[in-house]
Amino acid sequence: MSTISLSHITKSFGGRRKVIAVDDVTLEIPSDHFVVLLGPSGCGKSTTLRMIAGLEKPDRGEIRINDKVVNDVPPQRRNLPFVFQNYALYPHMSVAKNIGFPLKMQGVSRTETERRVVDVGQTLGLGKLLERYPAQLSGGERQRVALGRAIIRDPDAFLLDEPLSNLDAQLRGDMRLELAQLQKRLRATFIFVTHDQVEAMTLADKIAIMKNGVLHQYANPDEIYHQPADRFVAGFIGSPMMNFIEGNIKQEGANAVLTSSGLSLVLGPIGDIPVSQGQNVVLGIRPEHFVISQDGSNELTVEIVETLGSQTFVYGNLAASQRLGIGVDPELSPVAGDCFKFGINPQSLHFFSIETGKRITIHP
Amino acid sequence: MLLVIFPFLWIVLSSLRGVDDFFSFELSNALPKTFDLTSYKLALGRSDLVRWTANSLFIATATTLLSLTVAAPAAFAIARLRFKGRAAGATILISSYAIPSIMLAIPVFVLLTTLRLSNSYFALIILHATFTIPFTTWVLQDFYHSIPADLEEAGYIDGASLRQVLWRIILPLSVPGLLAAGAYSFILSWTEFLFAFLLVQSNDAMTAPVGVHAFFTGRNATESVMAQLMAASVFVSLPSVIIFAYFQRYLVSGFLTGAVKG
Numbered sequence: 001m002s003t004i005s006l007s008h009i010t011k012s013f014g015g016r017r018k019v020i021a022v023d024d025v026t027l028e029i030p031s032d033h034f035v036v037l038l039g040p041s042g043c044g045k046s047t048t049l050r051m052i053a054g055l056e057k058p059d060r061g062e063i064r065i066n067d068k069v070v071n072d073v074p075p076q077r078r079n080l081p082f083v084f085q086n087y088a089l090y091p092h093m094s095v096a097k098n099i100g101f102p103l104k105m106q107g108v109s110r111t112e113t114e115r116r117v118v119d120v121g122q123t124l125g126l127g128k129l130l131e132r133y134p135a136q137l138s139g140g141e142r143q144r145v146a147l148g149r150a151i152i153r154d155p156d157a158f159l160l161d162e163p164l165s166n167l168d169a170q171l172r173g174d175m176r177l178e179l180a181q182l183q184k185r186l187r188a189t190f191i192f193v194t195h196d197q198v199e200a201m202t203l204a205d206k207i208a209i210m211k212n213g214v215l216h217q218y219a220n221p222d223e224i225y226h227q228p229a230d231r232f233v234a235g236f237i238g239s240p241m242m243n244f245i246e247g248n249i250k251q252e253g254a255n256a257v258l259t260s261s262g263l264s265l266v267l268g269p270i271g272d273i274p275v276s277q278g279q280n281v282v283l284g285i286r287p288e289h290f291v292i293s294q295d296g297s298n299e300l301t302v303e304i305v306e307t308l309g310s311q312t313f314v315y316g317n318l319a320a321s322q323r324l325g326i327g328v329d330p331e332l333s334p335v336a337g338d339c340f341k342f343g344i345n346p347q348s349l350h351f352f353s354i355e356t357g358k359r360i361t362i363h364p
Numbered sequence: 365m366l367l368v369i370f371p372f373l374w375i376v377l378s379s380l381r382g383v384d385d386f387f388s389f390e391l392s393n394a395l396p397k398t399f400d401l402t403s404y405k406l407a408l409g410r411s412d413l414v415r416w417t418a419n420s421l422f423i424a425t426a427t428t429l430l431s432l433t434v435a436a437p438a439a440f441a442i443a444r445l446r447f448k449g450r451a452a453g454a455t456i457l458i459s460s461y462a463i464p465s466i467m468l469a470i471p472v473f474v475l476l477t478t479l480r481l482s483n484s485y486f487a488l489i490i491l492h493a494t495f496t497i498p499f500t501t502w503v504l505q506d507f508y509h510s511i512p513a514d515l516e517e518a519g520y521i522d523g524a525s526l527r528q529v530l531w532r533i534i535l536p537l538s539v540p541g542l543l544a545a546g547a548y549s550f551i552l553s554w555t556e557f558l559f560a561f562l563l564v565q566s567n568d569a570m571t572a573p574v575g576v577h578a579f580f581t582g583r584n585a586t587e588s589v590m591a592q593l594m595a596a597s598v599f600v601s602l603p604s605v606i607i608f609a610y611f612q613r614y615l616v617s618g619f620l621t622g623a624v625k626g
Binding site: 086091 | 512514515520523533537
């Protein structure tokens with residue numbers, strides 16, 4: 001079983017014009033967990049994974065595997081298989097030779113290698129393809145071979161760098177399920193890099209969200225969704241994106257109201273929200289958390305309708321420059337020009353500091 | 365195209381005409397009615413053409429092997445490894461190819477004569493390698509850039525050392541590049557005249573181009589001599605033409621790989 005921990009890891013690239021790829025990241029990856037490093041392109045997630053693999057060396061900080069510092073241990077001696085985005089299968093070797101290559105490097109006997117290759121081939125449904133070459137395989141089959149090459153080593157942890165991004169949507173969904181099953185079956189630590197929040201939310205036990213080399217939040221998917229640590233995390237997770245409205249909190253009767261130029265949004269009883277009267281905040285509310293009701297205190301005129309089948313989202317302007325997206329029951333079949341009254345459940349509101357973007361959780 | 369092919373075509377056609385009507389060549393009568401191999405028989409019989417060709421074959425092959433042995437790892441280091449002086453080394457290597465051979469001819473002649481290495485195959489192989497190594501290194505490092513770095517890294521991840529990655533992953537994938545670079549190297553060495561002419565005086569050690577030159581220099585330009593010269597020229601060109609024809613697809617892909625990955 002493998003516990004991997006990163007302590008204040010920093011990595012930069014370039015000479016004079018230095019770019020900090022990973023900035024003081026600290027992460028504890030517990031044994032047997034499926035951890036996803038998530039973030040937009042260039043956020044440092046792949047560099048972090050490559051440092052864990054030993055393909056890059058951190059400028060500062062420590063990487064530990066089972067409490068042993070491995071900063072200077074080369075990838076050959078870390079026993080951490082790495083599945084590359086483009087699979088990196090050896091084009092001149094058959095599927096069987098590709099899968100068996102790590103064992104060959106370990107000096108495992110030919111008969112033992114052949115036996116284990118056949119085993120892994122059967123596990124991954126590659127039994128009939130073992131004599132083929134990578135160029136003769138489909139994307140999904142190549143992906144399986146890459147996984148096979150990782151599994152055959154029987155390691156404690158697997159590193160996967162956007163392994164599903166080259167597959168079409170259907171196959172990606174299938175492979176996602178297979179990966180989840182595989183991780184449960186192998187009871188191994190998986191560290192998975194992706195920019196796809198659906199992959200992250202569906203696969204992960206814990207998600208580390210990064211931007212510009214900085215770790216913004218490291219928590220389980222539920223917490224990330226319901227208690228985003230800052231405005232970036234709140235906006236990155238969830239589709240359609242969370243609505244953000246900047247304004248001042250005022251009290252009208254027992255209710256808190258968010259006011260901004262030409263806008264007044266009734267939020268609910270002032271005691272239920274973590275901000276005080278007079279405070280300037282960024283309010284965040286997910287489209288799916290509005291409550292459509294004739295008794296609602298707020299109103300939106302529909303301009304655009306997005307129908308997704310199981311869900312429908314309507315968009316309109318709350319004030320001159322404040323666009324709002326709201327999830328509605330698809331059976332209402334909204335069209336442009338419809339007017340919806342809506343209320344807000346104070347429990348599903350998020351408040352962020354205007355200055356720092358950090359989540360406000362308690363009364364200041 | 366015609367401009368490129370015409371001189372060679374003219375040499376081939378002339379070599380196949382009879383020795384007696386060499387000067388009666390007219391465009392309207394360009395294709396010989398019968399293929400007369402007398403010029404070849406005379407050229408091969410009266411000169412050491414076979415010996416010179418064998419010398420050239422040996423020198424070009426040895427130069428090619430030496431070039432690839434040095435250039436393949438050097439090119440890999442330049443293309444993939446990060447070390448101090450990498451960029452400077454690469455620039456110097458390429459610059460050395462840009463220096464005209466004639467500038468080096470006299471110093472090299474003096475040096476090798478002093479070392480008593482003139483008239484030897486060894487000297488020519490080393491000399492030819494001085495310009496084939498930079499060239500093949502350049503061709504190969506461009507080729508290595510076209511091999512995804514992920515494959516090399518996958519090798520390290522799978523437990524292979526640098527040597528094993530080179531031997532088991534990079535080398536098998538480099539075969540087209542090595543063939544292209546080797547063919548260039550062979551042709552460069554085969555066609556080289558200046559150093560071979562300066563260094564080798566003994567008839568036994570002459571390369572094919574120098575031998576042909578030496579054999580026909582100073583002889584009266586009779587119809588027979590000219591026809592033999594054409595036949596000898598075709599004969600010594602054949603190996604490089606065959607090499608070029610056989611490896612043509614690799615040469616093209618070698619160039620294209622470099623062009624695309626630039």
